[in-house]
């Protein structure tokens with residue numbers, strides 16, 4: 820834990836509940852207006868509320884982040900954000916490390932993110948990778964993104980386990996009745 824984080828009074832990291840949705844939307848969409856991150860709709864936050872971790876300081880919402888499982892061999896860190904007044908105190912690291920632990924516990928060998936702050940992720944052990952190395956992301960989410968033709972986010976990835984789990988081709992598909 821960073822020295823600054825230890826100096827904060829009561830820092831609590833916990834899973835989100837639906838009661839956090841307004842605070843998540845408020846923070847993420849405020850930062851999205853500043854073109855720092857992509858916006859989220861209420862539906863996308865609520866449908867994925869189990870993905871989110873929340874950090875609180877003295878009982879007050881101070882930040883959020885989401886770990887979204889994309890496939891059997893990868894998860895994405897999405898919408899990681901700390902309230903402007905609380906940035907630079909180690910709270911982003913706390914949430915990122917928690918989500919990385921969660922990914923490990925789920926057996927996922929890779930975690931990636933699309934970001935405008937690759938330096939933050941670099942500190943967490945992520946490396947910059949080509950967008951093309953994440954075809955699942957590109958074919959699913961990116962196609963619906965307004966920035967699809969001109970994506971300026973940087974893809975970063977952290978390898979958790981070298982021996983990757985089964986990929987699309989080796990997963991059993993359901994048979995038609």
Ligand SMILES: CC(C)(COP(=O)(O)OP(=O)(O)OC[C@H]1O[C@@H](n2cnc3c(N)ncnc32)[C@H](O)[C@@H]1OP(=O)(O)O)[C@@H](O)C(=O)NCCC(=O)NCCS
Pocket residue numbers: 821850855856857898899900901902905906907908909910911912913933934935936938939940942
């Ligand atoms: C990016 C963000 C989540 C980081 O959270 P934070 O609590 O401010 O960061 P921390 O204090 O935990 O910093 C952790 C490490 O990352 C580094 N870091 C954090 N933000 C950085 C930045 N913008 N540029 C370079 N390094 C950064 C810190 O120096 C620190 O390094 P160290 O631990 O090796 O000393 C936060 O600043 C934020 O909400 N930014 C706006 C939203 C955003 O850009 N989200 C990114 C995902 S799209």
